[in-house]
Amino acid sequence: MSSAFGLSLFNPVDHYTKTTRSAKYTIMFIGFTFLIFFFVEIINKRRIHPIQYLLVGFAVCLFYLLLLAISEHTSFFLAYLIACTGVIGMITLYTKSVVGNWRLTGVMFGTLVILYGFLYVLLQQEDYALLLGSIGLFITLGIVMYITRKIKWFGAESN
Numbered sequence: 544m545s546s547a548f549g550l551s552l553f554n555p556v557d558h559y560t561k562t563t564r565s566a567k568y569t570i571m572f573i574g575f576t577f578l579i580f581f582f583v584e585i586i587n588k589r590r591i592h593p594i595q596y597l598l599v600g601f602a603v604c605l606f607y608l609l610l611l612a613i614s615e616h617t618s619f620f621l622a623y624l625i626a627c628t629g630v631i632g633m634i635t636l637y638t639k640s641v642v643g644n645w646r647l648t649g650v651m652f653g654t655l656v657i658l659y660g661f662l663y664v665l666l667q668q669e670d671y672a673l674l675l676g677s678i679g680l681f682i683t684l685g686i687v688m689y690i691t692r693k694i695k696w697f698g699a700e701s702n
Contacts, residue, residue: 558614558622561666566607568662571680573603576634578687579654583638583647585694595641599634606630623666627659 580599584591606626614622634655639648665676 558619559611561619562607562611562614564672565610565662565666568665569604569607572606572658572662573600575658575683576600576603576655579651580638582690583642583644583651587642587644587647589642591641595637599637602630602633602637623663627663631655631659 576599577596580591580596606629609626609629610622613625616622631652635648635652638651639645642648661679665672665679668675
């Protein structure tokens with residue numbers, strides 16, 4: 544005689560899962576942050592040293608470590624808020640000291656807030672994370688391509 548009784552366990556998404564999911568976006572976050580930093584360099588017409596890019600990259604990487612460490616002691620939302628506020632603040636203040644321009648520093652700040660906000664929304668999704676992430680990246684790439692369409696990457700245009 545067979546039994547129709549069954550049990551399935553539901554494994555909710557915990558802070559470790561969300562941190563792991565966020566870490567999968569590390570390369571994209573470093574790349575976008577460098578891209579923003581590069582645009583600030585181009586617009587400001589002031590060279591930024593590769594070591595300065597490296598320091599900003601380290602700050603982005605530190606976000607994930609902070610997120611994991613803080614989320615072990617508090618809610619994921621609060622940990623995310625603390626980690627991203629700290630890293631965005633650090634990068635923003637560093638950008639101001641490097642470029643010396645409040646307008647461009649504001650652009651850096653605003654873009655990072657949007658980027659980290661987008662990641663938080665993605666991490667809260669379970670069924671639509673891949674779809675929303677793909678659409679978000681598609682829109683972001685389109686915006687970057689539109690903004691950079693008139694940049695003369697190789698200097699003066701030859702006729």
